Amino acid sequence: MQTVVIIIHLMIVLALIAVVLLQRSEGGGLGIGGGGGGGFMSSRGTTNLLTRTTAILAAGFFVTSLFLSWLANSQRAPSSIINPSPASNAQPGQAPIGGLLDSLKKPEAPATPAAPAAPAAPAAPTAPRSQ
Numbered sequence: 001m002q003t004v005v006i007i008i009h010l011m012i013v014l015a016l017i018a019v020v021l022l023q024r025s026e027g028g029g030l031g032i033g034g035g036g037g038g039g040f041m042s043s044r045g046t047t048n049l050l051t052r053t054t055a056i057l058a059a060g061f062f063v064t065s066l067f068l069s070w071l072a073n074s075q076r077a078p079s080s081i082i083n084p085s086p087a088s089n090a091q092p093g094q095a096p097i098g099g100l101l102d103s104l105k106k107p108e109a110p111a112t113p114a115a116p117a118a119p120a121a122p123a124a125p126t127a128p129r130s131q
Helices: 002-022 044-074 100-104
Strands: none
Touching: 002 044
């Protein structure tokens, strides 16, 4: 199903590129100009046809893009960053990989009572100097 929609999507993309390139430049944005009198795309009816074709192909591109993103999302299993499932290919004797929060914890050091520090002597006040 997904392959068929991708092929249709690519055909729409190629047709949309071709139709946009066939259209006449009206503003001359690149300074190339739109062409003069009796050119290939000089008829107003042809311009209307190309404009409508561009709109239809753009809508098709939009719909197939949305459908492909929905299709890809529906086939994916939900997962959690915080609590992922343990790795199935863990080596024997190794602990399974924990969640993100477990990996951020620091290893606990053995509890040893710390010797109390001697109190620091208060600093002697200094008198301001006058000059």
